[in-house]
Amino acid sequence: MSEVAQDVTEEEIDLAGANAVIDKYLDMKGALMPVLQAIQEHYGYIPEPTVHLVAERLNVYASQIYGVLTFYAQFHLEPRGKYIVRVCMGTACHVKGAGRIAETLTERLGIGHAETTEDLKFTAEYVACIGACGMAPVIMVNDATYGSLTVQKMDEVIQKYQAMD
Ligand code: FES
Structure with missing residues (x-):
């Protein structure tokens, strides 16, 4: 498969930080909230590609994650100012x-x-x-x-x- 045909995410984000966070909480019950909180702490917001990464690695639907993110005012889906x-x-x-x-x-x-x-x-x-x-x-x-x-x-x-x- 050529590189062009690969699924390219619009937002260029280094996912190493998010993967490290998920590694830490992977075996924990109810990991979703602490994972999202730690991801926001790391990036300052929740970048969209991390939502899909969390969905895949914690085996939950992305729609469930968006539900959580929109329900709790503490989460931000856009970069925020210093x-x-x-x-x-x-x-x-x-x-x-x-x-x-x-x-x-x-x-x-x-x-x-x-x-x-x-x-x-x-x-x-x-x-x-x-x-x-x-x-x-x-x-x-x-x-x-x-x-x-x-x-x-x-x-x-x-x-x-x-x-x-
Ligand atoms: S109304 Fe109470 S601090 Fe502004």
Whole structure:
């Protein structure tokens, strides 16, 4: 068979990491969740070719895996940014101008909810109350919380992360 005739996956992914993860959990009962979690930890998301690899090696249908992936919000099927910017859209933040904060993010980085910049540096997520209402409006960048935001403060936060690797 010529190389051209082989089934070529569109997404070029080094599957060695996924195979190592599966090797580790292969004999475990209920391996699917820990395998998917470890794959996401390794790649930062669940690349499509790994879904088919897991299906084949754990002997489950790919459709079952997609069912799990879409049910649990923790899983992501697209690459995500190094910095996840969570904009709180809860009531307190909404009242204090969360919409303007989200707009600022879109104006500066060109991304809205669930979108990622092309350089894979930032992903935006609009979320429900993150429990810091006293500091509304609030965003989180990865684990760091920034409150009492104005457009100017938001700009400063964005610039700070843009300047970082
Ligand atoms: S509503 Fe934003 S932190 Fe509670």
